[in-house]
Amino acid sequence: MAHSPGVVITSEARNLLWLTLELFGETAYPSRPELYPNKRKNGARWGPGSAVRDDNSKSPDIRDEFDIGCTATLLFSFASQIVLSNARVAAKHCQMKVLVLGSGGREHAIVWKLRQSPRVTKLYCAPGNGGIAADAECVAVDLKSLDSLVQLASRLSPDVTVVGPELPLTLGVVDEFQRRGWPVFGPTRAAAQLESSKSFAKEFMQRHRIPTAKYSVCVNQEEVLEALKLFHTPVVVKADGLAAGKGVVIAQTKDDAQRTAEDMLSGKTLGEAGLRVVLEEYLEGEELSFLVMSDGERVVPLVAAQDHKRVFDNDQGPNTGGMGAYSTDQMVDAQMRDWLVTHIARPVIAGMRAEGAEYKGILYCGIMMTARGPMVLEFNCRFGDPETQPIIMRMESDLLEAIEASIEGRVSEGNFRWTHDPAVCVVMASGGYPGGFEAGKLISGIDEAERIYGVKVFHAGTIRRDGAYYTSGGRVLGVTARGKDLPDAVERAYDAVMKVRFDGMHYRKDIAARGLKHLRAGK
Numbered sequence: 001m002a003h004s005p006g007v008v009i010t011s012e013a014r015n016l017l018w019l020t021l022e023l024f025g026e027t028a029y030p031s032r033p034e035l036y037p038n039k040r041k042n043g044a045r046w047g048p049g050s051a052v053r054d055d056n057s058k059s060p061d062i063r064d065e066f067d068i069g070c071t072a073t074l075l076f077s078f079a080s081q082i083v084l085s086n087a088r089v090a091a092k093h094c095q096m097k098v099l100v101l102g103s104g105g106r107e108h109a110i111v112w113k114l115r116q117s118p119r120v121t122k123l124y125c126a127p128g129n130g131g132i133a134a135d136a137e138c139v140a141v142d143l144k145s146l147d148s149l150v151q152l153a154s155r156l157s158p159d160v161t162v163v164g165p166e167l168p169l170t171l172g173v174v175d176e177f178q179r180r181g182w183p184v185f186g187p188t189r190a191a192a193q194l195e196s197s198k199s200f201a202k203e204f205m206q207r208h209r210i211p212t213a214k215y216s217v218c219v220n221q222e223e224v225l226e227a228l229k230l231f232h233t234p235v236v237v238k239a240d241g242l243a244a245g246k247g248v249v250i251a252q253t254k255d256d257a258q259r260t261a262e263d264m265l266s267g268k269t270l271g272e273a274g275l276r277v278v279l280e281e282y283l284e285g286e287e288l289s290f291l292v293m294s295d296g297e298r299v300v301p302l303v304a305a306q307d308h309k310r311v312f313d314n315d316q317g318p319n320t321g322g323m324g325a326y327s328t329d330q331m332v333d334a335q336m337r338d339w340l341v342t343h344i345a346r347p348v349i350a351g352m353r354a355e356g357a358e359y360k361g362i363l364y365c366g367i368m369m370t371a372r373g374p375m376v377l378e379f380n381c382r383f384g385d386p387e388t389q390p391i392i393m394r395m396e397s398d399l400l401e402a403i404e405a406s407i408e409g410r411v412s413e414g415n416f417r418w419t420h421d422p423a424v425c426v427v428m429a430s431g432g433y434p435g436g437f438e439a440g441k442l443i444s445g446i447d448e449a450e451r452i453y454g455v456k457v458f459h460a461g462t463i464r465r466d467g468a469y470y471t472s473g474g475r476v477l478g479v480t481a482r483g484k485d486l487p488d489a490v491e492r493a494y495d496a497v498m499k500v501r502f503d504g505m506h507y508r509k510d511i512a513a514r515g516l517k518h519l520r521a522g523k
């Protein structure tokens with residue numbers, strides 16, 4: 001695995017070269033000691049004995065010069081071999097072949113950023129999408145099959161694999177790759193339980209005194225009825241397993257909560273994911289996505305972001321995968337950032353380590369900023385989608401370097417540099433999403449949108465056919481803009497959105513509105 005880019009000249013090689021040049025200088029110009037002044041101070045120091053001469057010698061003997069010449073030639077060839085071999089090693093490390101797993105807007109942002117790394121010479125994305133194909137070679141894979149992932153990596157032999165979505169992580173792709181000695185970025189299956197099992201996460205938080213809502217884990221209807229007696233309404237009902245954003249219901253009455261839990265427990269609505277449910281105290285406040293990168297021991301926070309889960313403006317309608325996100329410096333000041341690291345991120349990493357499930361990769365902490373202080377809503381074991389889009393737009397350092405630091409156990413503050421400029425991502429979705437929708441609609445205006453300064457259109461559900469883009473998913477595009485301040489970033493993002501067209505498209509008009517309100521209120 002690479003450590004440092006560029007040509008490496010070790011100090012030994014440098015000294016040998018320097019020595020060689022001095023010797024050559026002396027051989028070529030024996031009568032001009034001013035050209036090699038250091039050499040003469042304490043008499044000659046190198047070569048086979050005969051090179052020793054008196055400092056004041058004006059006419060060096062011819063054998064001395066011959067010996068010095070031979071020594072110089074030998075040293076020169078030795079030094080150049082070291083330099084060449086170092087250069088070869090450096091060149092190999094410079095040529096990084098990277099494989100990104102996933103096919104959404106998050107993966108497009110990761111690929112786009114990795115493409116900017118001078119060391120990435122080959123970039124694959126599996127399976128990728130229409131837009132990603134412009135930045136990486138897309139290769140087919142079944143993300144639900146470990147065999148398929150292992151076969152792909154063994155065929156491509158990437159120097160590093162970056163896992164985008166949660167599913168391969170919870171299936172154990174990192175364990176499989178690590179067993180084969182293949183560098184891979186993300187947590188193991190055991191560590192990813194923080195996301196794949198809400199009951200595991202809640203019990204873990206309780207064991208390690210990490211602030212979170214009160215809860216009860218239930219496996220049958222009797223337990224639900226009993227537990228509901230302890231809750232006020234509204235009450236939050238969560239399926240234990242992965243449910244692609246559909247596993248959380250905020251029930252306004254206890255009857256609703258009971259019915260929802262019953263549906264989940266029967267396996268009718270969410271299959272296996274709902275066979276265990278978590279009832280949770282309803283928390284009020286503003287949500288924050290606080291992501292950190294860890295190497296299993298140390299953590300470094302990324303800039304914070306805010307997601308917009310509901311499908312309609314003013315947080316109305318059903319939950320979605322995320323209709324937009326933004327990131328500003330004002331979301332979390334230095335004091336709050338330290339608090340979140342000290343009381344949440346670090347205890348999680350230390351707790352997982354203590355329990356024998358070292359956590360490496362991105363830890364996404366979904367936080368509710370309540371009147372009682374910040375509380376954890378959930379953990380995700382990877383970058384968020386769409387938070388990654390504005391976060392990556394603000395990243396000025398090399399993403400590959402940070403990923404390697406996580407894999408190699410040397411995460412530090414130095415891994416990231418950020419711009420103070422805020423960034424905003426507006427998701428454009430297919431008509432009907434998050435319910436049923438039609439795919440295959442022609443998309444126009446992406447190039448025009450990207451001509452606006454500071455704008456990048458990340459593709460989520462698109463395919464490319466005959467030189468044109470068509471919709472292929474619920475969330476289609478993440479139109480993302482950086483601006484000198486939040487109003488500027490919002491304006492650019494929506495100007496770009498106005499350039500894009502496809503049948504049935506819809507998007508929220510109030511992404512980052514909360515941030516603008518805080519700004520106006522001077523908070």
Ligand SMILES: Nc1ncnc2c1ncn2[C@@H]1O[C@H](COP(=O)(O)OP(=O)(O)OP(=O)(O)O)[C@@H](O)[C@H]1O
Binds near residue numbers: 245281283
């Ligand atoms: N205890 C709670 N109180 C109030 N709202 C909550 C609570 N738990 C969850 N929510 C709301 O439900 C949303 C989804 O919950 P959660 O993040 O636990 O589910 P998820 O399906 O894992 O989400 P994601 O798709 O982001 O991973 C949260 O973003 C929040 O808006």
Ligand SMILES: [Mg+2]
Binds near residue numbers: 195378379
């Ligand atoms: Mg989650």
